[in-house]
Amino acid sequence: MTLRPFAAAVALTLLSTTALAQDATVPEVQPEAMRAHVAFLADDLLEGRNAGSRGFDIAARYVATQFEGLGLTPAVDGKWYQPVTLSMANLKDGAPARISIGETSFDNGTDAIVTAFAREPDQTLSAGAVFAGFGIQSPENGMTDYAGLNVKGKFVVVLSGFPKGMQSEIGAHLNAEKVMMAQAAGAIGIISIPTPEALGRRPWKSYVANSQGPVVSWIETDGKPYVRAPGMRGSATVTGKAADALFAGAPRSLQSALDIAAKQGGKPKGFALKPTVTITRASTVSTAQSQNVIGIIPGSDPALANEYVLLMAHLDHEGIKETAEGPDKLYNGAMDNAAGTATLLEVARAFMATGAKPKRPIMLAAVTAEEDGLLGSQYLAKHPVLPAGGKVVGVVNLDMPILLYDFQDVIAFGAEHSTLGPLVGRAAASAGVKLSPDPLPAEGLFTRSDHYRFVQEGVPSVFLMTGFAGEGQKQFEDFLKTHYHKPSDQIDLPFDWKAAAKFAKINYLIARDIANAPATPLWYEKDFFGDVFAPGAPKAKMP
16 A cells, blocks of 8 residues: 555645644543443353344344434434345255365365355356466456466366555455456356465464354345355365365476465466366355444535435454354454444444534444455445435444554555545544554455445445554554454453544544535545446546
8 A cells, every 4th residue: 555645635634724633623532431332242241243143133222222312313214223134054064065176075174165155055066177376357457367268167276365566455356356257257166275475374274263154145135145246156265285186287386376476476377277176065044134223413414415424333243153262252342343333333422412413414334244244234335225316425434443552543444545535634633643554465454344345336435443653563463363353352451442532533533524525535536446446436636
């Protein structure tokens, strides 16, 4: 991520005599209120708030009553809840789940991962295979991995990630789109091989552990589980001997492809593979009811009544997992994402406390099933609850701020892509906080949280992460290593509740500025995400 043009725009904004640091109308967020929300939402009573569970429903009811107490307007035909029916697919106990490569079979959980598949509960799928490098087809970014390859009716074998040196957010997007690219090329399945670099960040045992739960989707109006690429019928992830077996008799070895991929800008070329690949699996499919909780703060300007600013936070977490190491099996999710939901509630309180409505209406949503693949936000993006003519013009996402230290900087994912950037910079500066570039580009965080479902619908969005300045890096990295998606992410962590209040205040200021700005947020000209997802929309010149 490069922030140089963005930083220049922010500097110009900060010269304004109306800097928010001198704005006496900004309500104070109380640290005690932030703690109270987190303490309730991360309590053992809620059993980890897994989407579709009783614990999640209790959390949803808590948010709805908070919205009601603050005086918000229910967003869904006079109700707080947007129902979301979830499809839950699990591998059938005692049934085979394996990938066979030539004459050798690899059971799920060994050197291969094969997950459940709701659309074909009993499946045996056989086809030839073709290696396609990184599996990226994006000529405008110098990637033509499918050029000269015939993958129609076959499995595509791809390396994880994207070439070294590619801009991280673009690379993360292209990595997330590989299944769509494979489908467009005519493949029926995709097999991913983690690179050594990927395995260094996330050991294979973590891949296996994270694959043990259900595969979750939401149910479409035709009663089928939603999938973005319905033509892709098979998928697997392989390493070690299973990965080597795919390349038996191939013109080049897997190691040679990995060596090329390890170089700056390295792009391994594709070629046909010899073994036939067969995926065998049996799944059980059930449904569960969940919901997004959505309230509205009406706007004051009738001319802007159809232009909604969306603040969102995911309400779910990981529930209870018997596979957890140690005696504690309950994933409370205090930081992830009780902290984000608490921020959402206190931003709502700040808006209502001023007594003055924003010019544009603001929609606040606590969404379900983020941990299952950004599903609640995807459902909301594709099934808007707005009145006829209404549209979301900008998104502020609140997801897992690390509130263990008095952060001195933030990373504003998405800010440099649109005119949201200067607003974010001004809001941060008013709290004495600077903007920093992405310190974790390999993680592809811009594509991994709920705002991205609205980016995919063409809506400029921003997502703040507490930064690495001062003690930030140590605290942040220690949380990721020790507590992220672990039972220890709970209320007894040493939260800095004053920092939590500061984080909420910054996000309030961002949302307020979007709501009161003369114009809606616009993608910048020639921005990758604006060109891909909003090609016909008006664009702004990069400052």
